[in-house]
Structure formats: C-alpha cells, structure tokens
Amino acid sequence: MNWQALSSRLSDAALALWSLFALFLLLAPVLVVVPMSFSASKGLEFPPQGFSLHWYGKLFADPLWIEALRTSLVLAATSSLLALAAGSLAAYALVRNSVVWREAIAASFIGPMVVPPVVLAVAAYLVYARLGLLGTMPGLVLAHTVLSLPFVVMIVSNAVAAFDERIEQAAISLGASRATVLTRVVAPALMPHLLVSWLFAFAVSFDEVVLTFFIAGVHTTIPKKMFITLRNEIDPTVTAVSALLIAVTVLIGVIAVLLLKRRILTVVGAEKT
Amino acid sequence: MASSPALPFAGGIRRRLDRGVLVLPGLTLLTLGFLMPLALLLPQSVQDPDLGFGAYGRLFGEPVYLHIVLNTARLAVIATICCIAFGYPLALWISRLGPRMRIVALVALVLPFWVSILVRTYSWIVLLGREGVVNTVLMRLGIVDQPLSFLYRELGVMIGTINILAPFFVMPMVAAMSAIDPRLSQAALSLGASRFQAFWRVFFPLTVPALVTGAFLVFIMTFGFYVTPAIIGGGRVKMLATLLDYLINTSSDWSLAAALSFFLLLVTLGVFMLARALAGLARVGRRRSQ
Numbered sequence: 001m002n003w004q005a006l007s008s009r010l011s012d013a014a015l016a017l018w019s020l021f022a023l024f025l026l027l028a029p030v031l032v033v034v035p036m037s038f039s040a041s042k043g044l045e046f047p048p049q050g051f052s053l054h055w056y057g058k059l060f061a062d063p064l065w066i067e068a069l070r071t072s073l074v075l076a077a078t079s080s081l082l083a084l085a086a087g088s089l090a091a092y093a094l095v096r097n098s099v100v101w102r103e104a105i106a107a108s109f110i111g112p113m114v115v116p117p118v119v120l121a122v123a124a125y126l127v128y129a130r131l132g133l134l135g136t137m138p139g140l141v142l143a144h145t146v147l148s149l150p151f152v153v154m155i156v157s158n159a160v161a162a163f164d165e166r167i168e169q170a171a172i173s174l175g176a177s178r179a180t181v182l183t184r185v186v187a188p189a190l191m192p193h194l195l196v197s198w199l200f201a202f203a204v205s206f207d208e209v210v211l212t213f214f215i216a217g218v219h220t221t222i223p224k225k226m227f228i229t230l231r232n233e234i235d236p237t238v239t240a241v242s243a244l245l246i247a248v249t250v251l252i253g254v255i256a257v258l259l260l261k262r263r264i265l266t267v268v269g270a271e272k273t
Numbered sequence: 274m275a276s277s278p279a280l281p282f283a284g285g286i287r288r289r290l291d292r293g294v295l296v297l298p299g300l301t302l303l304t305l306g307f308l309m310p311l312a313l314l315l316p317q318s319v320q321d322p323d324l325g326f327g328a329y330g331r332l333f334g335e336p337v338y339l340h341i342v343l344n345t346a347r348l349a350v351i352a353t354i355c356c357i358a359f360g361y362p363l364a365l366w367i368s369r370l371g372p373r374m375r376i377v378a379l380v381a382l383v384l385p386f387w388v389s390i391l392v393r394t395y396s397w398i399v400l401l402g403r404e405g406v407v408n409t410v411l412m413r414l415g416i417v418d419q420p421l422s423f424l425y426r427e428l429g430v431m432i433g434t435i436n437i438l439a440p441f442f443v444m445p446m447v448a449a450m451s452a453i454d455p456r457l458s459q460a461a462l463s464l465g466a467s468r469f470q471a472f473w474r475v476f477f478p479l480t481v482p483a484l485v486t487g488a489f490l491v492f493i494m495t496f497g498f499y500v501t502p503a504i505i506g507g508g509r510v511k512m513l514a515t516l517l518d519y520l521i522n523t524s525s526d527w528s529l530a531a532a533l534s535f536f537l538l539l540v541t542l543g544v545f546m547l548a549r550a551l552a553g554l555a556r557v558g559r560r561r562s563q
Contacts, residue, residue: 008468019366022359023378025436026385029396032406036399082302090299105296112307116497116541118514122534123310125521126317146306149299207389210499214521226391230504234398242392249388265379 030246037243039236055240062237065225072206072221075137079144080201086145087152087201088194092186094153095160106153113150120147121214128215135217143211148201155200158266159193160186192259199252206248311538318531328532338516338533345513348431349495355435356442356491361484364446368453379447386440394501397433398424401505425507433501438494442487449483482552489548493541513537 040050059065087109094106112120124143125134133139163186171181187194209223216224222241229235257264318328332338367378385393400406401423408420423429453476461471499514506515513533520530 004467011468015362015366019363019378022363022439023381025359026440027381029393029400029436030385030388032396032400033392086299086302089295093293093295100293105300108308109299109303111303114541114545115307115311116493116499116514116537118497118499118517119314119534119537119541120307120310122517122521122530123314124306126527126531127310127313142302142306145302149303153299203387209391214518223389223391226395227500227504230391230395230398231507238395242389242395245389245392250384253383253387 033239033242034246036236037239039239042236055236059237059240064220065222065237065241068220068222068225071219072223075140075144075221076202076205078141079205080148080198082141082145083148083152083201084194084198087149088156088190088197090149091153091156092160092182095157096165106157109153110150112147117147117210121211124211125214134215135219137219140212140216140219143215144205144208147208147211148204151200151204152197155193155197156190159190163189196256196259196264199256203249203252314531314535314538318528318535320528328528329536331529332532332536341511341513341516342536344511345496348427348434348512349492351431352435352438352495353488353492355431356439357484357488359435360439360443360446360487364443364450367443367447368450375451382440382443382447386444390437390500391504393437394433394504397429397436397501397505401429401432424505425509427506427510430502430506430510430512433505434495434498437501438491438498441494442491445483445487445490446480449480453479478555481555485552485555486548489544489551493544496540496544497537 036048037055038051038053039048040052040054041048090105090109094102094109120143124139128134128139133142167189168181168185171185172178176184207223208221209227212219212221212224213227222245226238226241229238319326332342367375367382370378402408403420403422407423408417411417412420423432457479458471458476461475462468466474497514498512499518502510502512503515503518506512508515517530517533517537520526520533
C-alpha cells in the first residue's frame with residue numbers, strides 16, 4: 001500500500017471516529033434520561049440503581065404537574081389547529097401567486113422562527129401588559145399559534161408547490177367552485193403534509209418555554225414548570241417528565257415518517273427540495 | 274393560467290381576489306402576535322419615563338450592561354467556532370454514507386434535534402454535576418484528580434449550548450453536501466488532484482455558502498439564547514437573554530428591556546443580511562472561477 005492510500009484510509013477512519021463520537025455526544029444526553037427515570041434511588045445517580053416507577057408515581061400524584069399537563073394539552077390543541085387552518089390557507093394563497101407583496105409576506109411568516117424567542121417574549125410581554133392579555137389563555141394561544149405558523153407555512157408551501165395546478169383547473173372547468181376545489185381536491189391530496197404540519201405545530205406549542213415563561217402569568221405548562229423547577233433545585237421528578245417527553249417526541253417522529261416516508265427529509269431540512 | 278373562456282379577464286381578477294383573501298386569517302394572527310409587538314419595541318424604548326434615547330444611553334453607557342453585551346458576543350463566537358469544528362466533519366461523514374446508513378445517522382441527528390431543549394439541558398446538569406458521569410470518567414481515567422465544576426460557570430453553559438445548537442448547523446450542512454455532485458470530486462481526482470486538493474479546492478468551496486449561513490445561524494441563536502444559560506448558568510453566567518429576564522421579571526425596567534430587545538432584533542436582522550450577502554458572494558466567486 002502506498003503512502004497516499006494509507007493516509008487517505010487514516011483520514012477516513014479519523015473522520016468516522018470523530019463523527020461517531022459527535023453523534024454519541026448528541027444522543028447521550030437524550031438516552032441517559034430514560035434509564036434514570038426508572039431508578040429506585042432517592043437521588044440522581046448514573047448508572048441508576050434498581051428498577052422502580054416511583055418517580056412516575058410522584059409525578060402523577062402531584063396535582064400541579066397534572067394541571068400543567070392539562071394547560072399544555074389545551075394550549076397545544078387550540079393553537080396547533082388555529083395555526084394549521086390559518087397557515088395552510090396562507091401557504092396555498094402564497095404559492096399560487098395571487099397575493100400582493102408575496103415575497104415580503106412569505107418572509108414575515110417565517111419570522112417567528114428566526115427572531116430570538118426572548119425578543120419576541122419581551123415584545124409580547126410589553127404589548128400584552130398594555131392590552132390586558134398578560135396571563136390570559138387567549139394571549140397564550142395567540143403567541144403559540146404565531147410560533148407554530150412558520151412550520152405549517154413551510155411544510156404546506158412545499159406540498160402545494162409540488163401539487164400540479166392543472167388538476168385544480170380541471171376541477172374548475174368541470175364546474176367546481178374554489179371552495180370545493182380546496183376541500184375536495186387539494187386538501188385530500190395534501191393530507192399527509194397537513195397532518196405532519198399539524199403534528200409539528202402541536203409539538204412546537206407543547207415544547208414552548210420562553211414566551212410562556214414571560215407571558216403566562218399564573219398559568220403553568222409542562223415546559224414552564226420544568227424550567228422553573230430546574231432553575232430552583234434538582235428534582236428527580238423532572239427525569240420522569242423528560243422520559244415521557246422523549247417518548248412523545250419519538251412517537252410524533254415515527255408518525256411523521258410513516259406519513260411522509262422519504263419526503264420527511266426535506267421537511268426536517270436534511271435534504272434539499 | 275387557464276381561466277373561464279367567456280370572461281377571461283374578470284374571471285382571472287376574481288380568482289386572484291378569492292385566493293388573496295385566504296392569506297388574511299394567517300396574516301391577521303401574524304400581525305397581532307408578531308409584527309405589531311416587534312414594531313412597538315422601538316416606540317416603547319424611547320419613552321417611559323421621558324421621551325428620548327435615555328434607555329440606549331444606559332445600555333451602552335453603563336459598564337454593567339456593555340460588559341454583558343460584549344460577553345454574550347464573545348460566547349456566541351466561541352459557540353459558533355465549536356459548532357463548525359464539531360459539526361462540519363460530522364455532516365461530511367453523514368453525507369458520504371450509503372442511503373441506508375445515512376437514514377440511520379439522520380435519525381440519530383434528528384432525535385436530539387426534536388427532543389425538548391429543557392430535557393437535554395437537564396441531562397447535561399446530571400452529566401456535568403460534581404458526581405456526574407463526566408467527572409467520574411475523567412477521574413477514573415486519571416485525567417483529573419479533583420472533580421471539575423462545570424455548572425454555574427461559562428464552561429458548562431458552553432458545553433450545553435454547543436451541544437444543543439449543533440444540530441441546527443449540521444442538518445443544513447448535510448443537505449448542502451448531499452446535493453453536491455460526487456462526480457465533481459471524482460473528476461478532480463482523475464485529473465491528477467490529490468485527495469487533499471480535491472477536497473479543499475473542489476468540494477469545500479461548494480459548501481462555503483451553507484457553512485456561512487449555518488455559522489451565522491448558530492451565532493444568532495447563541496446571542497439570544499435563554500433556556501440553557503439560565504438553567505446551567507444558574508444566574509451566575511450573565512448573558513443578554515438572562516439580563517432581559519431580569520429587566521422584565523425582577524426590576525420592571527420596561528424601557529431598557531425594550532431598548533435591549535430592539536438592539537437584539539437589529540443584530541439578528543443585520544447578521545442575517547450579512548450571511549445572505551456573504552453566501553451570495555461565495556456563490557458568485559465560485560461562478561467566476563469556473
């Protein structure tokens with residue numbers, strides 16, 4: 001083997017080793033939580049000692065966590081449906097090129113994803129304080145909807161762009177109204193994308209912590225309660241919450257992959273459209 | 274555009290209006306919950322108590338605040354450099370994998386990307402604690418003989434931040450690298466380039482636009498990062514976002530909070546435009562040299 005072949009082998013091996021190490025570093029924090037949540041010990045230990053469900057028992061016996069879960073679910077359900085309805089209609093209008101200032105509007109829909117959450121949190125706090133929306137559910141729903149909109153608009157825009165407009169024109173020439181075309185032709189064809197964007201919108205809301213922490217007042221969501229708990233003390237109940245959140249994330253991911261198959265790669269940005 | 278044969282023009286206009294209306298519900302929500310609050314930051318930063326730029330004067334005049342701004346910028350630069358060093362080789366490796374293995378690697382990348390930041394931050398608290406896994410391993414290996422303290426310090430905050438933000442850099446890098454035609458590198462090799470030359474003179478320049486965009490993205494995200502610095506830093510690592518939390522929730526200094534947020538917003542927009550311009554330049558440069 002000549003020197004060049006040897007050195008290229010070595011550099012390939014080094015690259016693979018480094019990458020596996022990097023992937024390990026990314027995955028380890030996620031994986032470490034699950035076994036720990038079943039630990040029988042009183043404190044945080046890794047590797048965990050014994051098997052027990054007592055952190056889960058403690059979690060579900062705590063009315064504050066249950067209340068937080070309820071608020072999170074209501075908020076995520078409401079805001080994700082709103083974002084799905086408003087976002088997919090907007091995406092359709094924007095892609096079909098029938099809106100004035102199309103570029104600017106499309107860009108501003110992506111805005112909530114780009115602006116640092118803390119900036120939006122302060123801006124919303126100051127406006128809400130003056131409008132009396134601080135600590136109210138409508139205020140929270142509005143904020144969560146706006147944060148989910150970019151995901152819906154992006155996913156649905158891609159889907160609409162890939163949908164042959166001539167099919168819509170055929171329906172219209174056969175006498176269908178615009179509304180019928182949307183509900184009976186476009187929506188059924190894009191159903192997988194609509195479902196995935198709804199799931200993502202739900203996940204965005206269910207995960208949201210910064211805005212909620214600033215504007216929620218007395219309302220408490222799961223992430224807000226986790227954040228406050230983590231800032232104050234180390235409470236192993238959080239381990240059980242974390243393990244459950246990981247399970248939900250994996251579940252949502254699996255459903256999204258089943259719905260979209262390979263197209264999911266473009267949705268998460270790991271492949272170009 | 275096919276339109277109704279009888280009244281093509283009127284039909285076209287009406288359809289345009291119909292469809293245009295569909296953007297309104299979303300736009301209304303966006304205006305109320307996003308555009309308006311951001312637009313009102315500037316007027317709110319120049320009033321209360323008196324009309325004027327007093328808040329900005331305090332922000333850049335008082336050493337406490339200026340120090341935090343500069344410190345946050347420094348940490349954001351460190352995080353960006355680390356993300357590139359950590360993520361570029363990883364993205365390169367993933368993009369060279371076969372289709373099956375690439376899916377496996379992408380799942381391993383997407384899973385942490387989608388798991389709540391809070392969960393991952395919590396894990397790092399557990400891992401980096403005095404009796405955590407990291408210290409146990411370091412001591413067993415004899416690298417240190419006293420447990421290192423990571424928590425409530427910049428080191429711990431940086432480890433957590435880089436780990437949490439790295440996927441934002443790696444994912445688009447993988448996409449960009451996978452889109453590069455492998456025959457370009459093969460052509461370079463067959464024309465006598467060494468692997469080193471084929472990489473640095475053919476492949477790497479093609480990835481520069483995505484590299485620039487991703488790096489600036491990480492910079493902005495660290496610059497405004499709140500959750501992880503607040504938890505791992507425990508109030509002892511001062512960054513812009515934790516300062517905002519203090520101004521709003523503790524001292525109720527609204528005009529200063531508005532001024533600081535507006536500044537952060539301007540930096541974000543500025544960095545984005547810079548990234549776009551630089552990525553565009555890299556593309557133009559490439560076209561020239563071809």
